[in-house]
Amino acid sequence: MAGALAKRCVTPLVLVNRRISAPEFRAQCGYHEKVVQHYENPRNVGSLDKKARNVGTGLVGAPACGDVMKLQIMVDDEGKIMDARFKTFGCGSAIASSSLATEWMKGKSIDDALLIRNTDIAKELHLPPVKLHCSMLAEDAIKAALADYRLKQQDDQQEAIVATN
């Protein structure tokens, strides 16, 4: 089932380990339904052009478990996040946390996106205590992406100032 599913789906779904079926996964790992939903149907998996001026990239790692997470945002001229993508290599909770983060970020302004807390993510996904650090990782990835975008805007502004002088 896993193999068939993998072949049917586009690259995004290959990201997650498909060796076991959903009911087995749920039973074996004790993940909450919401985490499984994100695992089975991750939203917004992919990449944006990190060289683009309106794209912010956040890249974070969790040393204890060895998870890596990349979160990217594309911001329009009004400062609103029009697209968000992620790629996470790690456990189901980490994948779900970053998937949820990208869902929440879309349509928000930069300042509103900064308000997203790991506790909100953990609550939404019903993460157990041992997996709280996954939501923390997602929050850090959000902040890193936003910071990267802001830095790019500052650089652009400085360039513009230099050009006019």
Added chain:
Amino acid sequence: MFSRCSLRTLLGAGALSRRRSATDGTAAYRRHGDATERRWACALGVAALRGYSAAPADSSCWKCRRPLEGVPAFFCSVCEVVQPPDDAASYFQILGCDRAFTLDTQKLQQKYLQLQRKLHPDNFSRKSAEEQEYSEHHSALLNRAYRTLLKPLSRGLYMLELEGVAIEDGTDSGADPELLMELMDVNEALDEAQTSEEADGIGRNTKARLTELTEQIDAALRQGELGAAKALLVQMKYFANIEDKVKEKLSELL
């Protein structure tokens, strides 16, 4: 877990508090299992938190009261009765190895098997309940010690733990961005691999990287550079995860 469950039942039943209360009024029982060792004082004696290097205070046989020899002392040298596990002993001491990162895993396995032959509960089926209990604890502890020392990653992390250095549970704020990008690239490449050859190639590179890291960690630990060792062990964790994913990918591609 095994030893904890058993001890908890014993504590609940009050069995532990009844024993060893006669001579010096102290009955100290130890729960082994975590990096932080705690001694449970059941009677008047109060125990302090104990580090791995301290010698056991209760170094006398619980049965014949003669002094025990060796760290750890599995059996009494006089009456030959099995002793409770020594919480002060590190995994290295338990398995009779030098406390070093370089380890002969074959010798480790031999020692492990030798000790299991002596201490396994199967050998104690006709002994007293107390001896059976101790044997169970020893066996579980031996398994834990062996598993930890067998692989370089867990061994290195354990060595750091012994020095009081732990890897935090959160994001690594001081992480090298280039390392993270490299990890992303390798993970993505593995994910997108269509053939076993591709996956194998990544597997070989990862293995080479892990070998290199093992050497670097060895050097860092020898020189007592705990910070450097920690950073390298973190890298090893990331690449060990990739190695696991390579195995999964290869079985998927079959």
